[in-house]
Amino acid sequence: xxxxxxxxxxxxxxxxxxxxxxxxxxxxxxxxxxxxxxxxxxxxxxxxxxxxxxxxxxxxxxxxxxxxxxxxxxxxxxxxxxxxxxxxxxxxxxxxxxxxxxxxxxxxxxxxxxxxxxxxxxxxxxxxxxxxxxxxxxxxxxxxxxxxxxxxxxxxxxxxxxxxxxxxxxxxxxxxxxxxxxxxxxxx
Amino acid sequence: xxxxxxxxxxxxxxxxxxxxxxxxxxxxxxxxxxxxxxxxxxxxxxxxxxxxxxxxxxxxxxxxxxxxxxxxxxxxxxxxxxxxxxxxxxxxxxxxxxxxxxxxxxxxxxxxxxxxxxxxxxxxxxxxxxxxxxxxxxxxxxxxxxxxxxxxxxxxxxxxxxxxxxxxxxxxxxxxxxxxxxxxxxxxxxxxxxxxxxxxxxxxxxxxxxxxxxxxxxxxxxxxxxxxxxxxxxxxxxxxxxxxxxxxxxxxxxxxxxxxxxxxxxxxxxxxxxxxxxxxxxxxxxxxxxxxxxxxxxxxxxxxxxxxxxxxxxxxxxxxxxxxxxxxxxxxxxxxxxxxxxxxxxxxxxxx
Numbered sequence: 001x002x003x004x005x006x007x008x009x010x011x012x013x014x015x016x017x018x019x020x021x022x023x024x025x026x027x028x029x030x031x032x033x034x035x036x037x038x039x040x041x042x043x044x045x046x047x048x049x050x051x052x053x054x055x056x057x058x059x060x061x062x063x064x065x066x067x068x069x070x071x072x073x074x075x076x077x078x079x080x081x082x083x084x085x086x087x088x089x090x091x092x093x094x095x096x097x098x099x100x101x102x103x104x105x106x107x108x109x110x111x112x113x114x115x116x117x118x119x120x121x122x123x124x125x126x127x128x129x130x131x132x133x134x135x136x137x138x139x140x141x142x143x144x145x146x147x148x149x150x151x152x153x154x155x156x157x158x159x160x161x162x163x164x165x166x167x168x169x170x171x172x173x174x175x176x177x178x179x180x181x182x183x184x185x186x187x188x
Numbered sequence: 189x190x191x192x193x194x195x196x197x198x199x200x201x202x203x204x205x206x207x208x209x210x211x212x213x214x215x216x217x218x219x220x221x222x223x224x225x226x227x228x229x230x231x232x233x234x235x236x237x238x239x240x241x242x243x244x245x246x247x248x249x250x251x252x253x254x255x256x257x258x259x260x261x262x263x264x265x266x267x268x269x270x271x272x273x274x275x276x277x278x279x280x281x282x283x284x285x286x287x288x289x290x291x292x293x294x295x296x297x298x299x300x301x302x303x304x305x306x307x308x309x310x311x312x313x314x315x316x317x318x319x320x321x322x323x324x325x326x327x328x329x330x331x332x333x334x335x336x337x338x339x340x341x342x343x344x345x346x347x348x349x350x351x352x353x354x355x356x357x358x359x360x361x362x363x364x365x366x367x368x369x370x371x372x373x374x375x376x377x378x379x380x381x382x383x384x385x386x387x388x389x390x391x392x393x394x395x396x397x398x399x400x401x402x403x404x405x406x407x408x409x410x411x412x413x414x415x416x417x418x419x420x421x422x423x424x425x426x427x428x429x430x431x432x433x434x435x436x437x438x439x440x441x442x443x444x445x446x447x448x449x450x451x452x453x454x455x456x457x458x459x460x461x462x463x464x465x466x467x468x469x470x471x472x473x474x475x476x477x478x479x480x481x482x483x484x485x486x487x488x489x490x491x492x493x494x495x496x497x498x499x500x501x502x503x504x505x506x507x508x509x510x511x512x513x514x515x516x517x518x519x520x521x522x523x524x525x526x527x528x529x530x531x532x533x534x535x536x537x538x539x540x
Contacts, residue, residue: 049325051315054462068462096463183467188446 001032001172004070007039008077008088014110014147016041018140018161019076021152022108025165033169036070038063040087048093056094064094072104072172074164079111079119092127100133102179104172106164107139117141134175136167192373192394192429193274193303194502199538200492202530203243203505204236205278205433208256213512214455225255226262228515233266235519237273239526243503244270245278245308250317253460260293267301275301278433278505279310279377279396283331284321286355287339288363295367303368308396309336310377327354333387336376340393343371375431382413389417392428396505399434401469404479404498407432411499429502432495435473435480436506438524442474442483448517449482456511481506485528492533 003026005019016039023035043059053064067073077084092099105128109120120139128135140161146154152161189196206229212219220228233244244266248259256262263275275297280290290307298305311332318325334352342348342363351357375396376388388395395414399407415425435453439445454464473480474487479495481488481504492504508521 051325052313052462055314055316065462098463101463101466186446186467186471188443188450188467188471 001030001072001169001176002034002036002070003072003074003168003172004067005035005037005074006067006076006088006091007037007041008075008091009080009085010041010087012078012110013150014142014144015076015078015108017147017150017152018108018110018142018157019074021158022074022076022161022165025162026169029165030169036066038066040091045087045090045094047090053095053099060094063091067091067095068099070103071176072106072168073100074106074108074168075124076108076110077120077124079109079113079116082116083119083123089127092131095131097130098132100128100131102175103133104136104168104175105133106136106168106171108142108161108164109139110142112144114141114143134171136164136171138164138167140164189427189429189502191371191427193306194429196502197539199534199536200496200501201242201431201503202525202533203245203274203431203433203503204232204241205245205247205505205507206232206256206509207247207249207278207507208254208259208262209249209456209460209510210255211253211452211456211459211510211512213514214451219512222255229256229262229509230265230269231515232509232518233273233275234269235522237270239522240530241273241522241525243274243276243505245276245306245505247278248281249312249314250281250320251314251460253456260290260297263297263305264300267297267304270301270304272304274304274306276306276373276375277308279308281312281317282309282335282339283311283328284317284323285335287335287342288358288361291339291342291363292365294372295363295365298367298372299365305367306373306375307339308375308377309339313379330354340374340391343374346370378410378414380407380410382410385410385414386417389414389419389423389425389428390421392418392421392423394429394431396431396433399432399479400465401435401473401478401480403477404495405477407479408498411501430499431503431505432479432499432501433505434507435482435510436488436508436521437482438485438488438521438529440484442487445482445484446470446474449513452511452513454511485524489529489532492529493536496533496537 005023007016007019046060077088142157146157210225236244246256246259246262250257294307348358348361375394378384378395378397380399418425437445437449458464473482481491
């Protein structure tokens with residue numbers, strides 16, 4: 001199983017810290033899972049121009065291909081101007097419409113204000129649903145005071161991230177099993 | 189229809205197309221050499237002609253896993269090896285070519301084949317060729333529209349006066365040689381959405397509609413939009429042929445057909461498009477109302493006749509060889525087409 005942790009913005013550190021923490025849980029609990037961290041701050045991404053994702057080169061090609069090869073993706077997003085960052089939306093635009101078919105996608109959100117708690121429900125989930133993701137419905141919402149000196153200090157958040165990691169793996173295994181059985185039943 | 193060398197009284201035409209893909213056979217993981225693949229395609233056309241197939245076309249894709257980038261050259265070999273079957277491109281990416289050169293090539297092909305050549309012009313679904321051939325992807329739409337217009341202008345006039353944005357102007361230019369009858373059929377390749385079909389309709393150009401899968405009734409909207417646009421553009425839709433093109437596979441029964449075809453489509457699409465074909469969607473391909481023609485010969489006959497009732501199209505074009513399909517399976521399909529499918533669909537669609 002391949003799980004990619006995607007930190008969806010080009011600036012700030014909190015989203016990456018939370019993604020890191022989630023991937024660490026996965027690596028510890030499920031050593032057989034191959035985890036990859038991709039922080040968009042580390043890559044020079046092109047804007048989508050409508051081409052097939054295989055036709056992008058450099059960092060853009062690496063990021064799109066790595067996401068397409070994943071069995072599950074943990075998306076971390078900050079909230080910018082009451083929405084997801086443009087850098088994350090660009091990732092969705094770069095991928096084909098059915099990119100998340102047969103993939104599990106889970107989410108964590110870091111925000112400067114608790115007033116943004118609905119953004120993932122109203123803005124991120126509809127995109128993932130359109131792209132055919134199987135979603136871990138419960139996401140983890142993290143605010144400024146949960147961090148101190150580049151670390152998550154709120155134990156409740158750490159527990160929730162642990163559950164997010166478990167749910168991501170369990171759901172991916174479950175859907176893989178269901179799919180295998182269903183595909184075998186077709187007998188072709 | 190005469191202008192397009194089609195006589196509907198003879199019933200629906202049955203054609204075959206290949207994208208010219210060069211993919212491994214998923215059963216063995218092995219891929220024949222590019223030389224073998226090109227010879228295989230030429231042989232495929234010869235065998236199709238022997239089976240009584242009306243039309244054979246070869247596509248142009250400038251990317252990994254394809255062998256017929258120089259599709260006009262391959263078609264030229266086919267023209268020489270055959271004598272009755274119509275030959276065409278599927279499609280010629282006119283956006284990244286000079287329409288004058290394309291016309292010279294295909295007019296020559298028409299002379300070699302004694303009036304059997306046609307051009308299907310498209311825009312390419314993958315864009316690697318823009319960089320390879322030195323064009324800017326930003327002009328994707330404009331390049332196609334301008335060059336396609338010029339291609340049609342050359343077809344209709346031996347002396348051309350033209351100026352545009354992407355090519356040097358033509359002043360009293362004579363484009364030679366001319367096809368056997370002075371002009372030849374030129375089709376617009378359409379991806380299946382009404383928007384694209386309407387452009388073909390407004391211009392009064394025959395439509396070559398490619399499709400993957402789905403309900404035939406869904407594509408009826410595209411066909412209706414095409415004919416409506418043609419009417420709005422001052423053309424008579426009854427004089428404009430429509431061709432549909434998609435996956436085809438015949439075997440003893442539908443389950444066997446799915447078994448033999450699916451791995452080729454799924455693995456081939458993974459390699460060429462970066463995403464496979466879901467089994468669930470593919471399984472629906474055998475349904476009588478699905479546009480994919482997969483099943484027993486009898487089921488396929490019923491499907492094609494149903495599609496003909498829905499679309500009233502003049503030509504159906506089958507894609508059989510995608511994804512490293514072994515030549516033996518292709519031959520088996522051609523035999524079923526020649527002995528069972530073709531006679532039945534001609535019998536039911538020809539005017540007595």
